[in-house]
Amino acid sequence: MIRISLAFLLQDGSLMNELYIITTGALVAGTCSILGCFLILRKMAMVADAISHAILPGIVLTYLVFDSKDSFLMLIGAGVFGFFTAFLIEWIHSRLRLQEDASIGISFTFLFSIGVILISYYASNIDLDMDCVLYGEITYVPLNTVTLQNGLNLGPKALWTSGAMFLLVVSFVSLFYKELRICTFDPSYAVSIGIATVIWHYALMGLLSFTTVICFESVGSVLVVTFFIVPPATAYLITNKLNHMIILSVLSGIVASVGGYFLANLLNASIAAGMCTTCGIEFLLAFLLKRQKR
Amino acid sequence: MSMWEDLLLFLSLKDPNVRYVVLGLILLSSSCALVGCFTFLRKRALSGDALAHSVLPGVCLAFIITGDKQSLPVLLGAIVFGWLSLYTMDYLKRNTILKEDTVIGLVLSVFFGIGLLLLSHIQHSDYVNPSGLDSILFGRAASLVEEDVWWFGITGVILVTVIFALLKEFVLICFDEPFARSISIPVKMLEVILTTLTVMAIVTGIQAVGVVLMAAFLITPAAAARYWTYNIKHMLIYAALISMSSSVAGAYVSYSFPKMPTAPWIVLVLSLVAFFSFLFSPHKGVWKRWMNMRNNSAKILEENILKTFYHLGERENVEMGYYTEQQLNSIRGFKKSDLKKGLRKLIRLGYVKKSGQSYTLTNEGYRKGERIVRLHRLWELYLSNHVKIAADHVHDDAETIEHIITPEIEQKLEELLKSPLIDPHQSSIPPSRW
Incomplete structure (x- = not known):
């Protein structure tokens, strides 16, 4: 219930805090949407969902081993588990010859259950709450700020980390746009002109896990998955050009984070869930618009 | 108390709490496993996951409308939203450019997002006694009561009866839907029944195991059982047995270590059984x-x-x-x-x-080497005479097939080629020693 009072506090607080929350949401939305475009075109939407669940043990283990909530260590731990999940799914599918849907389902439930067990076992010395895994705590974003030694307040930490992630993903995608596009649409051609598709595949998986864990604390796993899948799907309904699709999905993600904030305030509900719902509404609108045209 | 006494006490089911938890979980997990076999065979494992997530808004709406968080309205709300999500997935798959995985992920996250919106709205507003509603997220397997066991029992009986009454038809639509249509079996109708069963199993199941891990209760036992048999009846039985025993194991762990959550332990045991099956089963195992x-x-x-x-x-x-x-x-x-x-x-x-x-x-060695050469050359001759492949292209193919040809095929080749003496490369073909 502490969350409510905080939400009220923040609402009354200042325009600045609102702005912080919405900007963080928008940065997360942008980062996820850009990667999501490639994921849904490569038919890997559910792999993203699986990874977002399966990095839980990575986060918990890092926390237990290093006894700190240092984002950098978490990033490494979760990144390792993200890779591992992508690898496990692929291994079960191709080596153990299990159909792909089942191999995704089994891998992520297996790893997630380990995560939950670890959390419950070390509950007394872990300050990770299962609710926060799902919802995230975007409401708290303005509270956790970065302060320099001379006392200068630089604003919320989550804003900086998600901003850095956004820049990383944007520069990665714009630098290697050509390679990513070819790998996505015509893998065999990519191989024939000497592009190592496997490396790009795992590069995407790595970025995916990093993004997931960066956004994990601020917005929760549900919203991450939503931002990965729904804005790109909305954009895909409207256009069939990759560059347009990326720009449209980023825009749609940003609109969703603004709209979601106000929807959540209106209903006095979780901001992350509000953003999810707004994404859904946008998709519905795009779908109806598309049908009308036909 | 020693570990043995502890285990015996647990298995004797004298403690009513243990009794309800164990019975409830056995009933629940075996009915989920049975339905899951069909979900697995029809490659709908992830739709099951999406379905489990999608019932949340139904549960919350039912609570907002009726203010009741147990019993019928909630169940009804869950079933309605389960159906709605399945229908939406089907509709989007047929009417948009989006691929199946995107559609599943989309429905899953949007429905679940709406559910969380409603749930947090309920928790932050002045509803009477909303606590416990969120048990649907992570399940409350360790605190099942008598009423739950009755519910699980009723669901289980319905599921088992329907599945075994319509087994032949279900098997047919899993393996050969076009054939089922061609002999005028009501495929659509059967699909609706099968889906209803799935929705029922999931809606009952998530109360105990939670939204996220529900998928494991459906797919993992089925996938494990699939590696032990080619017979669907056996597969159903194995899947049910695997999930029953894993449930008992999971319940035992959380009984002995009260800190431990039940459902994740069951899933962990299930996964280990599945991995063991994938690796070591005598039919399809990797080993x-x-x-x-x-x-x-x-x-x-x-x-x-x-x-x-x-x-x-x-x-x-x-x-x-x-x-x-x-x-x-x-x-x-x-x-x-x-x-x-x-x-x-x-x-x-x-x-x-x-x-x-x-x-x-040795003599036997000579005989054997001679036979391999003979098979090689017979095959080369066959390829060049009957398949009309140029003589310089037949060697590689013969190099592989010489290890595979059985005496019966050898005899057929011999007859077909009329006991030849010379192969396409002018080497002599050793005579048969039969």
Whole structure:
């Protein structure tokens, strides 16, 4: 219930805090949407969902081993588990010859259950709450700020980390746009002109896990998955050009984070869930618009 | 108390709490496993996951409307939203450019997002006694009560009855839907029934195991059972048994260590059973496949060595000449270690004798090498005469098939080619020794 009072506090607080929350949401939305475009075109939407669940043990283990909530260590731990999940799914599918849907389902439930067990076992010395895994705590974003030694307040930490992630993903995608596009649409051609598709595949998986864990604390796993899948799907309904699709999905993600904030305030509900719902509404609108045209 | 006494006390089910939890979980997990077999076979594993997430808004709406968080309205709300999500997935798949995985992920996250919106709205507003509503997220497997067991029992009985009454039809729509249509079986109707069963199983299941892990209760036992049998009836039984025993194990762990959550332990045990099956099952397991491969390549290596002896003898016109490893290698590039290993095995089997640094064939070895060469050349002749492949293109194909041809095929080839003496490369074909 502490969350409510905080939400009220923040609402009354200042325009600045609102702005912080919405900007963080928008940065997360942008980062996820850009990667999501490639994921849904490569038919890997559910792999993203699986990874977002399966990095839980990575986060918990890092926390237990290093006894700190240092984002950098978490990033490494979760990144390792993200890779591992992508690898496990692929291994079960191709080596153990299990159909792909089942191999995704089994891998992520297996790893997630380990995560939950670890959390419950070390509950007394872990300050990770299962609710926060799902919802995230975007409401708290303005509270956790970065302060320099001379006392200068630089604003919320989550804003900086998600901003850095956004820049990383944007520069990665714009630098290697050509390679990513070819790998996505015509893998065999990519191989024939000497592009190592496997490396790009795992590069995407790595970025995916990093993004997931960066956004994990601020917005929760549900919203991450939503931002990965729904804005790109909305954009895909409207256009069939990759560059347009990326720009449209980023825009749609940003609109969703603004709209979601106000929807959540209106209903006095979780901001992350509000953003999810707004994404859904946008998709519905795009779908109806598309049908009308036909 | 020793561990044994502890285990016995647990298994005796004297403690009513234990009794309800264990009975409830057994009923629940076995009915989920039965339904899950069909979900698995129809490759709908992830739709099941999406369905489990999608019932949340239904549960919350039912609570907002009626203010009741147990019983019928909630169940109804869940069922309605379960159906709605399945219908939405189906509709989007048929009417948009989006691929199946995107559609599943989309429905899953949007429905679940709406559910969380409503849930947090309920928790932050002035509803009466909303606590416990969020148990649907992570389940409350460790605190099942008598009423739950009754619910699970009723659901289980309905599921089992319907599945076994319509088993033949369900199997048909899983494996050969077009055929089912062609013999005018009401496929649509059966799909609706099967989906209803799935929705029922999931809606009952998530109360105990939670939204996220529900998928494991459906798919994991089915996937594990699939590796042990090719018979669907056995698969159903194995899946049910696997999930029952995993449930008991999970319940036991959380009974002995009260800190431990029940459902994740069940899923962990289930996953381990599944991984064990994938690796070691005698039908499709990786271990078995790996052994077969090893045996095959060993057999091919041995036959190639015997063949090489024959070729060397043929070149020098002696039947049982003595040859060193270098000489064997000059005909055919063996890997040194492979050649040594193969020769050792052949000596053990009595096909090859060693004297000093040289080796020679025994009578049986000669017979065997001769047969391989014969099969090779018969096949080359067959390819060039009957399949009309140029004589210089037939060797590679024959090189593979010579290890596979059975005596029956050999005889057929012999008849077809009228006991030939010369192959396309003008080498003589050794006569049959039958």
